[in-house]
Amino acid sequence: MAFADYYGRLFEGVDEVIVGELERVSVCRSLEPHGYLFDQYSQARGVYVLEQGVIMIERSSAAGRRQILGFSYPGDFVGLTHDGSFEYSVRSLTQALVREFPIAVFRRLSDASPQLKANVNRIGGSVLAHAIDQVFALGQKRAHERVCYLLAEIRRRGVGPDENTVELAMTRQDIADYLGLTMETVSRAMRRLSDDGIIDMPGPQTVNLIEPAAVLRLGSVKGD
Amino acid sequence: MAFADYYGRLFEGVDEVIVGELERVSVCRSLEPHGYLFDQYSQARGVYVLEQGVIMIERSSAAGRRQILGFSYPGDFVGLTHDGSFEYSVRSLTQALVREFPIAVFRRLSDASPQLKANVNRIGGSVLAHAIDQVFALGQKRAHERVCYLLAEIRRRGVGPDENTVELAMTRQDIADYLGLTMETVSRAMRRLSDDGIIDMPGPQTVNLIEPAAVLRLGSVKGD
DNA sequence: CGCCGTATTGAAACACCTCAATGCAGGTGG
DNA sequence: CCACCTGCATTGAGGTGTTTCAATACGGCG
Structure with a gap:
């Protein structure tokens, strides 16, 4: 099944019924180069999986300085947020395609599927690991x-x-x-x-x- | 109840039976200044809550360079690990007291208590937020x-x-x-x-x- | 008192930044 | 088709912030 294949990291081992429902409520969005998927001041509307293209996660300060936090490639899950508001912006480097899952449905289904929740946590762990690596690189x-x-x-x-x-x-x-x-x-x-x-x-x-x-x-x- | 008060951030809203069991299986460890709670090459034996003192989370490279990832104060939860092995060391700055919860019991109880699991996730989110802040500070x-x-x-x-x-x-x-x-x-x-x-x-x-x-x-x- | 680890201060070296010029490729219009 | 523009990359020269190395000061403790 192409859909689950594509989103392997996120949907690995997740009940097909759950995956099917997520697929049904998801929408595909297209991004122009340098277009915003969302910005750091917005409330989380959804979570996303990148299908095509390359995007970057960045944070900008009031002083106009910009720090890029990472680059994402097809298959990557983005939009992880804890308090419901993003602390970073996501922009596209190239023409890109993302699949958006409405946050409310995603929350409900991840409450219903321990496996999905575990996958999200696993991805969260690797995001943290990446951030720590970056701290080391920038500091040392x-x-x-x-x-x-x-x-x-x-x-x-x-x-x-x-x-x-x-x-x-x-x-x-x-x-x-x-x-x-x-x-x-x-x-x-x-x-x-x-x-x-x-x-x-x-x-x-x-x-x-x-x-x-x-x-x-x-x-x-x-x-x- | 002093115990739950002390570990408020971790045990907030968690069933008293769960908290009681965790308290029972926990042990208190004392740390000398500059002593290791654990190091980055070890397997996770437990998770910890700092009771007294100040500790630091650090990562060292083969080249002998050291990056400190953060400082923790009483009440802080440490030992978050994703794949079961630490990617960082935790050392004490001062004389310190930590409470250790065996990892297996903690996992079992957090599987049993959605609230506890949610608290751990919330803490994980704030750890990530902190790492991102540090990336920005070091980069910009x-x-x-x-x-x-x-x-x-x-x-x-x-x-x-x-x-x-x-x-x-x-x-x-x-x-x-x-x-x-x-x-x-x-x-x-x-x-x-x-x-x-x-x-x-x-x-x-x-x-x-x-x-x-x-x-x-x-x-x-x-x-x- | 004298030692030792930590903190401060100074001088010189160095890595990185800033500013500026040039080069290069892709796109547009004449 | 060529001229021109534009954005990005490269290169150069000079300036600045941070590091390095070294000396001195401070403070706790034997």
């Missing part, structure tokens, strides 16, 4: 190491033709706002990695990992 | 702003004799490892805030917020 790593952290992360997501080719859907500015740098520093850091023979860049959006082990080592945010 | 803020972020955070916790007096249980090095700075930079940033008349430091561990509004503004990691 130099520019070129942070770039490797991002490259390793995207590689792990398995987008791109093979496991050592990374396609960057985002601009240098987006990368900079994710890693707490400026886009010039990101550009120079990538140049440096390229000069060192660790990566190769046939174009600005494509990175070949020549020495994947070095990328993983430089980007590592774990204890071992 | 200068040294003196990051210090204000920490001061505002501790102030909000309400430790200290009055709301504008902040007692720092941690050393400058701990603060530095929390904010992604060096201890010298922390020291200079605090000096600058003091020179600007925003704070006053009668001693290294005590900070009076002369202009709390300025501290909050400089340390703000939210959109408004």
Whole structure:
């Protein structure tokens, strides 16, 4: 069943009746590049699963500074919120398609399905794990190491033709706002990695990992 | 009932029978200053509630770099883990007392008590919110702003004799490892805030917020 | 008193940022 | 089809904030 396949992480092991009902009440929304799925001041209307495209989760401050919290790829669940209001915005990098599940129905069904609730919690746990990784990267790593952290992360997501080719859907500015740098520093850091023979860049959006082990080592945010 | 009072955030609204059983199987552990409650390579044996003292959550890398992820005060729940193994260590700053709940019993009872499970999820949500705040602070803020972020955070916790007096249980090095700075930079940033008349430091561990509004503004990691 | 860990302060080095110029590719209009 | 514009990426030069290394001060405790 294509639907459940697609939303495997969210619907894994969930009763088909529940999944069917969610499918029925869901709507598909299309997003233009740079369009908002929702913003950080709004109340949660639904939860979402990304079907196509790449989106980013970001938080902006009154001072106009922007921190990107993560990038999401097809199959990812977004819109996790605890108090019902988002503390971040979600915008699309590319043309994108998302499936929206009304929050009330989703809550009701996840109360009815322990498995669905467990899946949501599992996803919440991985979101937290990711945030902690990012804290470590921003707190302890130099520019070129942070770039490797991002490259390793995207590689792990398995987008791109093979496991050592990374396609960057985002601009240098987006990368900079994710890693707490400026886009010039990101550009120079990538140049440096390229000069060192660790990566190769046939174009600005494509990175070949020549020495994947070095990328993983430089980007590592774990204890071992 | 003192027990439930103390663990209000975790046991709020939870059936007394459940709370009683948890109390019965719990053990109290004492921690020396700088002692480990558990480390990032261990399997989760239990979940914990801090009774006395101040502890820190930290992650260390193979390269010997340390990132502090947060500080916890009495009443805080720690040991949240998702896959059963910790990705961080918890150490005590001061002499401390924690109550340990064996993980198996805790899991069984939280399966039995939707309210307890909801409380754990709520705490998990606030942990995530905190991590996101820290990402923003590390990615977008200068040294003196990051210090204000920490001061505002501790102030909000309400430790200290009055709301504008902040007692720092941690050393400058701990603060530095929390904010992604060096201890010298922390020291200079605090000096600058003091020179600007925003704070006053009668001693290294005590900070009076002369202009709390300025501290909050400089340390703000939210959109408004 | 003298030791030791912590905190502060200073000077110099360095990483990153800022500002500015150039290059490059895609899209539009002449 | 080419000229031109526009947005993004790169590169350079100079400035700034943070780090590094080193010296000094402070405070608790033997």
